[in-house]
Amino acid sequence: MQALAAQPESRSGNSFDARFYAVDGRPVADVSDVRMVAASPAALVAGRDVSDGLVYAVHWEPRERRAPSPPRTGDVVILADRGGVGARLGELLAAQGERVVTVLADRIDGASPDGWKALMSELGDRRCKAIVQLRALDATPAALDDARGAGDLGLALAASCGSTLHLIQAIADAGWPEPPRLWLVTRGAQPAPGTVRTNPAQAPLWGLGATLALEHAELACVRLDLDPAAPANDDRELRALAAELQAADDEAQIAYRGGVRHVARLARHTGHALAPIAGQPFRIRASAYGALENLSLQPVARRAPGPRQVEIEVAAASLNFKDVLHTLGLLREHSERAGIARAVDQPLGFECAGTVVAVGEGVAGIAAGDAVVASGQSCLASHVTTDVELVARKPAALSFAQAAALPTVFSTAIHALRRLARLQRGERVLIHAAAGGVGQAALQIALGLGAEVFATASPGKWAHLTAQGVRCAMSSRTLDFADQVMAATGGQGVHVVLNSLTGEFIPKSLGVLAPGGRYVEIGKLDVWDADRVARLRPDVAYHVFDLADAARYAPGLSASLLAETVAGFEAGSF
Structure with missing residues (x-):
């Protein structure tokens, strides 16, 4: 498909339907009830500017292979294409002494899981160091420009993504002690420098590869894109591919263009920056709920500190998941109960670090010029005025950015584990999403208390958690953790669960609690009420809290949690 043309079909007012046609006149897509909404120039400018500095894009950089990883022994399994690339690649590798198993395209029905399982059985105990997917x-x-177009696109996706999915499942079921490295090879799937036209039928395999890199880190998936301008069996390019297979470094995204090797890097998106308003204090607010593009800088008057208050010039502010939920409108009912009727009135940012510029009457121990860390409202701003009880001197060893990230996550973890769950030395605790901000704080607190920690996270983070002292790292993407916890504890379960996950994770987590255990819920979505928990586990103590809500009903709570957090860092406990 080289181009599209659209034919609008009017409905009424600013609404219409559209049908899209390829250049040969074939209809390829229908879009119904498209609505046009007028946007003011100011809104367009805000939408353009807000992304600057916040958005990163993939950039391709020329890069030669670095020193290869330690070589592995074993066979190279080539899942061949029909164009001859796989056959020629096998010849090149065999000529260099590699043991090659070439699986012809017609041998296995890519849409059939049974075919891939049969292949794994045939390979049996053979040691495979690499599987190269060329389909x-x-x-x-x-092939996609002829009259069949869309039908061929569906077949192409089944042959590439569908077959790769069944392949991964078969590899997982095979239970190899040392899984092979997986190579996904495409041609023209990525817009690397020099690409005139990308291939949309092959690009989805890169998306699947990104998921595999997270979900099956043991396969060390590499995505390699060949030059669409090169002949299909260009010997120079195939020799480069063979060299990659024989001496792979740690690059996971590679593209060849004009004989030059490129690798993918994330770089800050350039364009119009979300720059401070010259000479004016500002804060970040959303003009409407529903999209991060609605965020903009808004002028605001600085507020002089009242009695027992301080004003801080913000050097760094922390962005929490709750800020994102507020902006998207997912906590709108919660805000309305608190008297906040409009998105523009919803404060964003609950913690910051910076320098005190003014103090109010009755303030002692904090003075203008002090570097501090603080909790407050609307901390995503140039200046914040807050109660002195919510301000503490910044630990000298921490930067402003590091200090700004402390109050919410450590206060949440301290309140959850020390004050509500009353976690004790020798007890077992399950911490969900342990690689996140609160999870990392909770992990340090639990280990400091002498507890035995079980944790969930995505597979790529297990090694890091284990190195930190976690006894058993498990997946936060599946429900397998429940059986794993019970097996590791001899059926006894854990004494405490710290949960932030949703759906079926909740009953499964309740199920691994030992009799009389304590369950602390810090999630913001899909939260169970106490009656529902009691119907399933009447024996457990159930605590659900939001730190901001808890602070409103318990004067002094935020101040004591912040003081405990800073004291822990000053003492080197965290």
């Missing part, structure tokens, strides 16, 4: 190469642009 996506058959989806060429020419």
Whole structure:
């Protein structure tokens, strides 16, 4: 498909339907009830500017192979295409002494899981160091430009993504002690420098590869994009591919263009920056709920500190998940109960670090010029005025950015584990999402108390958690953790659960609690009430809290939690 044309079909007012056609006149897509909404120039400018500095994009940089990883022994399994790339690659590797198993495209039905399982059985106890998936190469642009177009696109996706999914499942079921490295090879799937036309039929395999890199880190998935301008069996390019397989470094995204090797890097998106308003204090607010693009800088008058208050010039402010939920409108009912009727009135940012510029009457121990960390309202701003009880001197060893990230996550973890759950030395605790901000704080607190920690996170973070002292790291993407916890504890379970996950994770987590255990819920969505928990586990103590709400009903709570957090860092406990 080289181009699209749209034919609008009017409905009424600013609403219309549209049908899209390829250049040969074939209808390829229908879009119904498209609504046009007028936008003011100011809104367009705000939407353009807000992304600057916050958005990163993939950039391709020329990069030669670095020193290779330690070589592995074993066979190279090539899942061949129909165009001859796999056959020629096998010849090159065999000529260099590699043991090659070439699986022809017609041998296995890519849509059949049984075919891939049979292949794994045939490989049996053979030691495989690499599996090279070339089936996506058959989806060429020419094949998609003929009259069948959309039908061929569906077949191409089944051959590449569908077959790869069944392949991964078969590898997982095979239970190899040392899984092979997976190579996903495409041609023209990425807009690397020099690319005239990308291939949309092969690009989805890169998306699947990104997921595999997270969900199956043991396969060390590499995505390699060949040059769409090169002949299909260009010997120079295939020799480069063979060299990659034989001496792989740690690059996971590679593209060849004009014989030059490129690697993917994230770089800050350039354009219009969200720059401070010259000479004016400002704060960040959303003009409407529903999209991060609605965020903008808004002029605001600085507020002189009242009795027992301080004004801080903000150097760094922390962005929490709750800020995102507020901006998207997912906590709108919660805000309305608190008297906040409009998105523009919803404060964003609950913690910051900076320098005190003014103090109010009755303030002692904090003076203008002090570097501090603080909790407050609307901390995503140039200046914040807050109660002195919510301000503490910044630990000298921490930067402003590091200090700004402390109050919410450590206050939440301290309140959850020390004050509500009353976690004790020798007890077992399950911490969900342990690689996140609150999870990392909770992990340090639990280990400091002498507890035995079980934790969930995505597989790529397990090694880090284990190195920190976690006894058993498990997946936060599946429910397997429940059986794993019970097996590791001899059926006794854990004494405390710190949960932030949703759905079926909640009853499964309740199920691993030992009799009389304590369950602390810090999630913001899909939260169970006490009656529902009691119907399933009447024996457990159930605590659900939001730190901001808890502070409103317990004067002094935020101040004591902040003091405990800073004291822990000053003492080196965290």
